[in-house]
Amino acid sequence: MESLDEKPKRRTFKGLAPEVRQRERHERFMEAGLALYGTRGYHGVTVKELCSEAKLTERYFYESFKDREALFGAVYQRQVEQLRERVLAVIRRHLPDPRAMARAGLETFFQGLREDPRCARILFVDVLSISPAMTEQSRQVTSGLSGFLLQFTQALYPQLRAQGLDPEIVATGLVGACINVAMHWVYGGFAQPVEAVRDNCYALFEAMILTWSVKASKAG
Amino acid sequence: MESLDEKPKRRTFKGLAPEVRQRERHERFMEAGLALYGTRGYHGVTVKELCSEAKLTERYFYESFKDREALFGAVYQRQVEQLRERVLAVIRRHLPDPRAMARAGLETFFQGLREDPRCARILFVDVLSISPAMTEQSRQVTSGLSGFLLQFTQALYPQLRAQGLDPEIVATGLVGACINVAMHWVYGGFAQPVEAVRDNCYALFEAMILTWSVKASKAG
DNA sequence: TACTTCTGACAATGCTTCATGTCAACATTC
DNA sequence: GAATGTTGACATGAAGCATTGTCAGAAGTA
Structure with missing residues (x-):
């Protein structure tokens, strides 16, 4: 029986592979980071705001980034x-x-x-x-x-x-x-x-x- | 009757005039601000920490400064x-x-x-x-x-x-x-x-x- | 159709901060 | 020594935040 440790099968959604969807979300957060950090600065921006700017929810933020600083670092590097x-x-x-x-x-x-x-x-x-x-x-x-x-x-x-x-x-x-x-x-x-x-x-x-x-x- | 609106009489304490005491407190917060802001930055420092560095309490912080930013501005200007x-x-x-x-x-x-x-x-x-x-x-x-x-x-x-x-x-x-x-x-x-x-x-x-x-x- | 995964909305937790308020102990003046 | 201003320790409340969790419904698969 592998019912205990079997991982959920990742599958396509709206015609897109899981990796593609994830990369797209990642990208939207990068855009949101550029938009908000670039105008109001790092300290004036919350995770919630980043999510609403990206039109995604917190759960996906933490899927792509460890925390607010990680997103900033990625945006900066890019x-x-x-x-x-x-x-x-x-x-x-x-x-x-x-x-x-x-x-x-x-x-x-x-x-x-x-x-x-x-x-x-x-x-x-x-x-x-x-x-x-x-x-x-x-x-x-x-x-x-x-x-x-x-x-x-x-x-x-x-x-x-x-x-x-x-x-x-x-x-x-x-x-x-x-x-x-x-x-x-x-x-x-x-x-x-x-x-x-x-x-x-x-x-x-x-x-x-x-x-x-x-x-x-x-x-x- | 002036019992309702009579202000408390400010008087000397430990041999110091009220203004002197207040100026001294102000000064200690300026020193604390320089010490903490100058080493850990503005955003990494709380009012409580400033108070403990100055060996005074919050009540005196707000006596001298409207908020954290006001203290920073004063330190910066000086x-x-x-x-x-x-x-x-x-x-x-x-x-x-x-x-x-x-x-x-x-x-x-x-x-x-x-x-x-x-x-x-x-x-x-x-x-x-x-x-x-x-x-x-x-x-x-x-x-x-x-x-x-x-x-x-x-x-x-x-x-x-x-x-x-x-x-x-x-x-x-x-x-x-x-x-x-x-x-x-x-x-x-x-x-x-x-x-x-x-x-x-x-x-x-x-x-x-x-x-x-x-x-x-x-x-x- | 039956089942599973994916998604978004939101609740809940636990923490921290700012700012104000309370109160008893202390110092000073009269 | 009585009255009153001063002080410091702590309490309180409101707000905001990061992070995790829940859940119903939409989308895909078989």
Whole structure:
């Protein structure tokens, strides 16, 4: 007799396989998370609200996510990867002109935030105040970003020598500059055209490269 | 008959006037707020914990503050002003050498964060995720900071022309750079000496000024 | 048709928080 | 020492929340 431990047979419903249905529910919660977390922040949103936004019930929330934080983490990770993919794709498309690559990458970054301002809040604000784990995750993401930036400029300008500067700190600073500009741009309702934001941030990059060149040539 | 509406006479207690006692309680809550908000964040701290940290009871909490957010706002405001005062004082002391002023100001900024890492979290992290009102307050503070930065450089280098750049965006970027460097420095456990952090941030400032000069001289 | 699974609505539990209120013990003044 | 303001410990109540459980009916299967 296996009547005690036999699992319920999972079957199709409304023409959809169980996995498909589940993935669909998962997706709807991801959407709801983006919508609510992105507008009202992590702490201002309850599980019930997420469910009603997703038009599903609590029971399915806990089917897909351990808790509220798990959903936020998933949404955060997806937003990071989407933005990263887009920016990388555009950069590749402008190879090998470093100036065009940097400018296009920056523009795509800012465009992405304008198209979906909700991800700005998720990416830059709330992630820092949820838990030590999420803070660490965010730290790794921005560290990775400055690491990439570092690699990028050093590949393009191998003759550059820091001349007493710490490239890691400078890269961290440049990333912070872009983030802060982005936040003020987003929360200021996109007052400036995206080209202005892009050009001014690019100017910061170029200024550092120029400085390095000058110092390097002075030294050499 | 005044027995119905006569207020209780407030009098001295343990040799202290009522106002003094009240101010002392207020102060203890400010200290508790700095200690708890600065280490565990706004959302992770309850009124009860603040009271036990201050060694006072809820009744006195609500005597001094409308709610948890009001205490946070007061702590935030005080930290901002303290840091601002310190930085301004140091800058004035290095008049009129702009290079020395900028470097000393930056160093004081970073020193302040190292002396009390708790205020980093309050100033840069939690303030953004409490309420629209606190977010706005923070926006005004950093806007004021970039405004000051702007005024400072334009007073020192009146010949500088932006040459297609928006000084406001650039200033916002530089402020963001300092904040991000500061955050990574603090949360990284002050791995680098303060001089390194100071010099690298200063390099960003100088790079922009250099760029402006170059563009201006090219243009003129 | 008979049976099983799937779904959504909602109840229930147990916990925590904010905010206010009560009360007895204590300190001070008269 | 009597009267009265002050203090701290604790009680209370209302609200919100995360999480689990129940159940009837809809949808699929045989």
